[in-house]
Amino acid sequence: MSSTVSGPRQASYALLALALFVMVRFGLGPCVLSGLVSFMIMDLTERALRRRGTGRRYARWIALAMFAIMATALTWIFVAFMRVGVSRLPVLLDTVLPRLTTLSHEFGYSLPVDNALELRDLLVASAKENFSSVSKTSNLLTRGFFQIVIGAVAAAMRFLTPPDQDGSSNLFELLRSEFSARVRLFVRSFELVVGAQVVISIINTLLTACFLYAMDFPFKNFLILTTFVFGLVPIVGNIVSNIAIVTAGLTISVHLATAGLVYLVTIHTFEHFLNSRIVGGSIDTPMWMTLLGILVGEALMGVPGVLLAPALLHYVRAELRDLPAAAKP
Numbered sequence: 001m002s003s004t005v006s007g008p009r010q011a012s013y014a015l016l017a018l019a020l021f022v023m024v025r026f027g028l029g030p031c032v033l034s035g036l037v038s039f040m041i042m043d044l045t046e047r048a049l050r051r052r053g054t055g056r057r058y059a060r061w062i063a064l065a066m067f068a069i070m071a072t073a074l075t076w077i078f079v080a081f082m083r084v085g086v087s088r089l090p091v092l093l094d095t096v097l098p099r100l101t102t103l104s105h106e107f108g109y110s111l112p113v114d115n116a117l118e119l120r121d122l123l124v125a126s127a128k129e130n131f132s133s134v135s136k137t138s139n140l141l142t143r144g145f146f147q148i149v150i151g152a153v154a155a156a157m158r159f160l161t162p163p164d165q166d167g168s169s170n171l172f173e174l175l176r177s178e179f180s181a182r183v184r185l186f187v188r189s190f191e192l193v194v195g196a197q198v199v200i201s202i203i204n205t206l207l208t209a210c211f212l213y214a215m216d217f218p219f220k221n222f223l224i225l226t227t228f229v230f231g232l233v234p235i236v237g238n239i240v241s242n243i244a245i246v247t248a249g250l251t252i253s254v255h256l257a258t259a260g261l262v263y264l265v266t267i268h269t270f271e272h273f274l275n276s277r278i279v280g281g282s283i284d285t286p287m288w289m290t291l292l293g294i295l296v297g298e299a300l301m302g303v304p305g306v307l308l309a310p311a312l313l314h315y316v317r318a319e320l321r322d323l324p325a326a327a328k329p
Contacts, residue, residue, distance in 0.1 A: 005323065008171070012178035016186075020312075029304025030144040034151030035158075036190050036311075042067045042159045044191065064156060071152065080225060182319075189315040194232075194307070201231030204238070207267050208245070215256065219248050233306055238268055289313060 023032055045063035050056065205228040212220045226244050230237035242264045249257030293313045297305030 031147035038155035
């Protein structure tokens with residue numbers, strides 16, 4: 001390998017950095033995330049079909065059809081989660097707040113609200129004080145949905161486009177080839193990180209569902225959907241779902257909440273090793289680095305940044321490993 005990096009490759013790095021800047025500056029995270037997830041599903045499905053002897057043309061159209069089915073299923077899960085959350089969350093809060101009030105008095109603390117109605121009033125008052133922020137958030141939600149649709153459509157169109165034919169030696173083709181290589185490596189990093197996270201989230205949801213039904217937890221359906229949806233977010237998602245489960249346990253007894261916490265810590269410890277087993281040694285990012293990346297990603301892009309940060313960290317490390325070291329004098 002040469003000890004120097006070619007000009008087109010250096011330019012491809014600059015173009016990728018520019019693309020990341022534009023994504024952060026104009027809030028295009030939902031579009032990029034949607035496109036990556038959509039392309040990943042179709043690409044993995046096509047490769048699986050090709051390994052089983054299906055022709056390229058039929059494999060692509062079958063993969064596209066399966067993606068449409070999976071997108072519909074994921075949309076249904078998200079809508080069900082929102083619907084169940086809207087109907088069950090106030091009941092959960094109204095049930096658990098009195099018990100939390102009792103516990104807080106035992107430990108010498110006081111809560112700002114006593115029931116779900118007061119909590120709602122508190123949220124409404126806060127919304128009135130920050131009306132401009134709430135309006136901005138509503139606009140971003142509408143814009144985010146539009147970006148998700150555009151990202152999925154763009155990914156489908158790119159998936160159906162025939163592979164690029166290399167061979168030309170002009171500067172444009174060399175730059176295009178190098179930039180395509182950068183994108184492919186990033187997509188591979190995204191597949192490794194997010195694919196592993198999806199597998200772990202499914203396993204975590206199944207184990208958690210068994211425990212919730214065995215211990216007869218309240219709000220089981222809501223907690224199972226919460227575990228799956230938030231389990232797709234690295235590290236932070238487990239914390240959020242664990243809080244919801246422990247809180248639901250408090251509506252019955254402190255002992256049930258404690259048992260839930262112990263069980264969750266146990267299975268998450270098991271899943272940590274399982275995650276390493278699934279991904280192997282390809283993802284070697286320390287937890288502290290992942291946490292810092294998630295914090296920076298959330299500050300720059302919100303939820304899409306949380307999901308993209310681990311993949312971007314893995315991509316950067318893969319690029320650095322591939323670059324030649326400086327020649328010794």
